[in-house]
Amino acid sequence: MRSLMQTTKWAGVAALVAVAMLLNGASSAQEGAAVVHLSVKNHQFVPAEIKGPANRPITLRIKNLDAKPMEFESVSLRVEKVIAGNSEGIINLRPLQPGRYNFLDDFNQSTKGTLVIQ
Amino acid sequence: MLAALIIVFREVFEAGLIVGIVLAVTGSVARRGWWIGGGVTGGIIGSCIVAVFTAALSAAFEGVGQELFNAAILGIAAVMLIWHNVWMAQHGRELAREMRTTGQEVASGAKTLLALAIVVGVAVLREGVEVVLFLYGVLASGDTGLHVAGGGLVGLLLGALVSWLTFIGLLKIPSRHLFLVTSLLLAFLAAGLASQSIAFLERAAIVTALDTIVWDSSFILADSSLLGRALHTLIGYSDQPTAMQLVVYVTTLAVIFTLMKVTTPRRIVPASVTHAMRQSALSR
Numbered sequence: 560m561r562s563l564m565q566t567t568k569w570a571g572v573a574a575l576v577a578v579a580m581l582l583n584g585a586s587s588a589q590e591g592a593a594v595v596h597l598s599v600k601n602h603q604f605v606p607a608e609i610k611g612p613a614n615r616p617i618t619l620r621i622k623n624l625d626a627k628p629m630e631f632e633s634v635s636l637r638v639e640k641v642i643a644g645n646s647e648g649i650i651n652l653r654p655l656q657p658g659r660y661n662f663l664d665d666f667n668q669s670t671k672g673t674l675v676i677q
Numbered sequence: 678m679l680a681a682l683i684i685v686f687r688e689v690f691e692a693g694l695i696v697g698i699v700l701a702v703t704g705s706v707a708r709r710g711w712w713i714g715g716g717v718t719g720g721i722i723g724s725c726i727v728a729v730f731t732a733a734l735s736a737a738f739e740g741v742g743q744e745l746f747n748a749a750i751l752g753i754a755a756v757m758l759i760w761h762n763v764w765m766a767q768h769g770r771e772l773a774r775e776m777r778t779t780g781q782e783v784a785s786g787a788k789t790l791l792a793l794a795i796v797v798g799v800a801v802l803r804e805g806v807e808v809v810l811f812l813y814g815v816l817a818s819g820d821t822g823l824h825v826a827g828g829g830l831v832g833l834l835l836g837a838l839v840s841w842l843t844f845i846g847l848l849k850i851p852s853r854h855l856f857l858v859t860s861l862l863l864a865f866l867a868a869g870l871a872s873q874s875i876a877f878l879e880r881a882a883i884v885t886a887l888d889t890i891v892w893d894s895s896f897i898l899a900d901s902s903l904l905g906r907a908l909h910t911l912i913g914y915s916d917q918p919t920a921m922q923l924v925v926y927v928t929t930l931a932v933i934f935t936l937m938k939v940t941t942p943r944r945i946v947p948a949s950v951t952h953a954m955r956q957s958a959l960s961r
Contacts, residue, residue, distance in 0.1 A: 616882070626817065627813075627814035627815075627817060628731065628810040628811075628813065628814050629814075630807065630810075630811075634895075634899070634900070634901050637880075637917060638880070640735075640743060641731060641735075641743065641806070641807060641810055642735065643731040643732035643735065643810075644732075644814075645732075646731075646732040646735060646736065647735075647736070647740075648735055648740070649735075649739075649740030649741065650880075651741070651880060651881065651882040653879075653888060665684070666684070666810070666811050666814055
């Protein structure tokens with residue numbers, strides 16, 4: 560029984576090591592990704608409509624110029640990310656089909672925008 | 678005020694489900710209140726600390742610090758649940774027997790309480806950060822501070838109510854089935870946490886293998902609906918899972934059930950007999 564507990568512990572340690580190795584080898588910037596910039600000021604996305612290429616990874620760089628934190632959220636993009644006041648958030652998107660993808664600030668839901676993929 | 682209520686309730690609701698289950702799981706264990714209370718308190722304190730460092734955390738690891746942090750804490754919670762479940766499969770029977778024969782509370786059950794306290798802490802931490810940031814933002818703006826604080830408080834109480842109802846509901850299950858039901862609940866909870874952990878690594882673009890979306894069931898049950906959220910928390914439901922998430926989910930379940938099966942004592946043998954057997958095996 561004790562040996563099993565040991566095994567479980569070692570399995571946990573092995574998992575952590577595996578994660579650490581993954582992180583070590585990983586670079587977060589997606590290779591070949593199109594970068595799209597966006598900012599938030601006075602609870603407005605600027606610009607409110609952004610464009611991106613289809614079938615290519617996209618990196619969204621969102622500058623929150625307000626003092627308050629915001630949460631960039633989109634159901635269709637499967638994204639939820641808190642961005643602190645006066646800082647920048649980076650969101651990696653997988654390749655997308657052409658279409659319109661809506662997003663909003665979950666902390667202030669009247670702040671809305673759209674990503675147009677074409 | 679309503680927006681605050683909804684946001685706070687939504688987050689507390691998710692943590693509340695997990696706290697309710699853990700309360701039911703640890704029903705008969707001595708001093709569990711301290712451990713679970715400690716987990717909740719630790720989670721709240723952790724939320725405040727993480728909230729303060731949000732900007733730094735986001736900027737860490739080339740902008741994916743938040744995702745890595747979430748992946749790590751969810752991964753830890755999954756490992757803790759696996760450990761707890763396997764340990765209980767091993768010792769659950771003898772614990773139950775001891776309780777029946779001695780009528781005393783089980784002190785040794787406290788061993789995996791640390792694991793469960795960590796799970797509770799992680800659940801609270803994960804949801805708490807958003808609540809803290811949201812309320813901070815509102816209070817910082819000053820104008821509607823009191824209204825929002827009121828809404829937040831109502832949301833918090835409603836969330837706590839969910840936690841309590843989960844606990845009460847689980848206690849309605851006859852005690853001879855409770856162990857099986859909670860073991861299954863925790864196994865699926867662990868699988869869900871593991872697949873959510875991978876989902877964060879996918880968002881960080883660190884795990885990119887098998888990233889095709891296998892199905893889209895958002896038209897039947899969306900992640901954003903209340904039931905969708907509950908199932909997301911409880912069993913890791915996702916309306917658009919990637920192949921990798923499914924692989925991790927199924928693997929986690931397989932690992933838990935295999936370990937539980939392997940470690941569960943086959944027959945109930947009185948402790949004196951096993952002791953005698955061990956002695957004779959040693960002397961050979």
